[in-house]
Amino acid sequence: MNAFNRGIKLTFLAVIFLLNACSDPKYNNESENQSIKLWIAPNEAQENFWKTAVNLWNESNIGMPVNFTTIPATGSSEKAILTALVSGSAPDISTNIFSGFAAQLANLKQLQELSHMEGYQQLIDSRHMQRIMQDWDLAGNKYVLPLYSNPTLIWWRGDLLKKLGVHKAPETYQDVYELSEKYAASENKFGMQIIAGKNWEDRWFDFISYYYAASNGAPYIIENKTSYSNQSGRSVLKFIDKMFKNNWTGLDFDSDEPLVTGLVIGAVRGPWDIEYFKKMYPETLEKIVIGPMLTPEAQKGKASTFADSKGIVIFKHSKIKKEAFAFISWVLTHPKLNLLWLQTTGLPPARGDLTSNPVFKLFYEQHPFAKKYAEYVEVAVPPALIENTVDVQKVMNSEMIEPLIFGRKNIDSALIDASHRTNQLLRQ
């Protein structure tokens, strides 16, 4: 037995030795507390914006210097932020927070309530965000300041519309039916792309977008229960169903950009696609006409739509919240930086005065596509501010949209099943 003990000791010593040999004594970096750590969305355009903004801030010595990096995300940026929070290596501020993740983090007490921070009211007033902030209210608290608000609109190939004798972007389901019937008559063509993709977040760009348009921006979740099982929900599903039954739309467009190849005439696209097309498919972009989200019947005024909106938060663990908020206020209220944001990213800043503020006037005169999106910011509704975003949208997928597409359920049972299952999950 003695031999055993010695064996154990030796192995143990070897492990300890290795532990010591490999560990780095200076991993402790307390001196870093002298600057505000900021994480930004991993996206080239946004990175360029923050580089300028942060440089300007640091050079002018208004407050504590800021140090920024992109969110070190390999999968989703939410995952990266979460891991960093768990490990204590999270920054003081992060951008790129969507509603569902904000709700989760707020419930887990990881976010700083902002409406009582010094200078909050001035910030809101200067950006005319009073109405916008109503969509970001969580039990009377505000944890996120939305940075941008991307309405979803429909892009149409103007040249193809003209060929079919249509001179205005379609606005109702009926318009699309007529169009699709003509266009899909030719071999291997579809009317429009409706289903945006396979993941839960794609439901923002199909069902939820259409639902907002059909219901005039009514919420799809009220007080932890679904509210889309109604006439509006039914008409959206009827539209999807009819398009699929007639083979006027397809499921899988992911190998090509279908608008470029002319596989479809129309598809839901966001303002980020303007820059993308400009870079990749400039010839196609010239032919694009932007129209509103489709509605069941012709409508007076602008049709509501979905807003892909992301915001900035301060984490609760931060020891320099005041300084951090000062920096955020400075960036968000700086007129030149607001313009710069628009110029570098093309995404509409989340503010209520986009079309009236003279700062943006020249830009929008020169960028008609961006202007179109700016016009819809006021009727664009962000997703429900709930913790269970993933579940809610996965159920939309698995109980409603997909069974409908594959002909396994009729419209009513799809709606009822999805609603039932969602409520079951939300109760847990």
Added chain:
Amino acid sequence: MMHRVIHFFKNLKESQVGAGLAIGYLLFNLIFWAYPFVWLIILSFSDWRFFDLPIFSGLNNFFIVLQDKEFWVSLWNVARFLLYYIPIVMICSLAFAFGLQHIGRGKVFIALCFLLAHISSGVAYSLVFSKIFSSTGPLNSMLFDWFGISIPWLSSPSMAMFSIALVVTWKFVGYYGLILYSGLNAIPFEVYDAAKLDNTSAITRLFKITLPLINSQLIMVLIFAITVAFGVFTEPYMMTGGGPLNSTNMPMLVIYETAFSRLQPSRAALMAMIIALVSYALIKLVRRLFEKRVEIV
């Protein structure tokens, strides 16, 4: 000192050396495996959402996971995956191993081609295959040109799992095939010569001689295939997102999403434990049913 240590080891009994090595291994696993594992068990019985301390919640997680349709569908999907994957990968690997035996020149080149698939980066090849399989991708345009058909590889609920099994097969055939090949090479020629004298048919030789003689390699491959089935993640994550109609939703996807999107790591821990137990039981069963100890002299 060194001399004494060596001397000390020389005088150890063999069984003591064996046990010592085993203890070294166990010690390592005590730190880097058992400690996290205990945590995992604690988590299964508690409510923990990354921050704060875990709060004991009894069987609450069990009830929630029991009702989680998605999780059970994903477990059923493992069975469906195995149904496609095991026969395809077994036959392909065997064919590869036999084929390799029959090749004189260029053996290395061929083995390299197949093994390259195994060492490629998961994210990269999933991306490549999702493009290859898409409705207008190269595979379908070829099929359309030749036969006038196009196959919904990834967009039909009944095909998607099969396509994923094909991709996973693509990755593993070289690896499994070489394991089997090393087994085949170890079979002495005399065994076949004797069989040939007895005028046995090729099929009989295969089932009566070859396969039993590479039993240990076959079991090894089978076990690996089962572990792969329970651990599939990157391919469905990148190619189908678990759809359509949840037909390619695998346990790892559900666990990942439960932990990192729903922020319910304790439920995910319980799911991981259930998956672990099921796969372990299955492997035990396979070994009990098919494993033989064949001593080759």
Added chain:
Amino acid sequence: MKRFRGKSAGGWAITIAMYGLALTWLYPYIWMLMASLKPTSQVFTTALFDGSISLQNYQFLFDSAEKLNRPFLGSLLNSFFITFSVTGLVVVSSAYIGFAMAKIKFTGRKSLESFIIFQMVLPTMMFTIPLFVLIRQLGLINTYSAMILPAMMSAWGVFMMSQAFKGTPDDYIDAAKLDRATLRTILFKLMMPLNKSIVAIVALFTFTGTWDNFLWPLIVVSDIDKMPLSVLLATFSKQYGVYVGPVMAGSVLQAFPLVLLFIIFRRHFLQGMSLSLK
């Protein structure tokens, strides 16, 4: 081998079929390589070997790396250091323990074997968070050891080695023992050379797995000077996902060292399988 020399028609058919399959197996690689050389807009619209071929995507990759202060060279060295350490440790530890399990009788051997199989089938993903807590408790955050230590022994490696060693006749070992060979000699001079193929497989696949792993380094290391290449490239792929060309260029870069290493060491890797190299 000799009995296959005189080839029949069937033999030729098999040879041709194998070559055909081998090329089919390479297709995704070729596609990736070609996509990395084309502008993104042409990736899906041109035939495999058509389109304008250039190194633009690689330029884009390195330019952005430069601009965003991403030390590609440093991360490459990090990757090599981490990967070689892990591979070396895994091979040696697996050989010792695998030998004990295959050829030494001791109490508890059966249970150890079950334990190892249990470990192999357990989804490792769930260990991420608890393992992280442990690394934090050991004070190893932001160190190379955080990436090396938890991976230095592998249940899979032990299993592979022990399965292979089981096939080696006991007579060899007994003979060596008669020559008063030590355990180390038996392992390094007898068992490992006899089972070269498995040693090579364990080494190569450990190398690949470590090289490709990015989730764990991402979690335990935030210091850019210690980041492995995989993390830098994965963040890059995420960031420029819509630009298929550069992402494919990144994938090629990530795969390149593996392919190169594989080709360099193919002799050692395949010799063990008694392949005749010409």
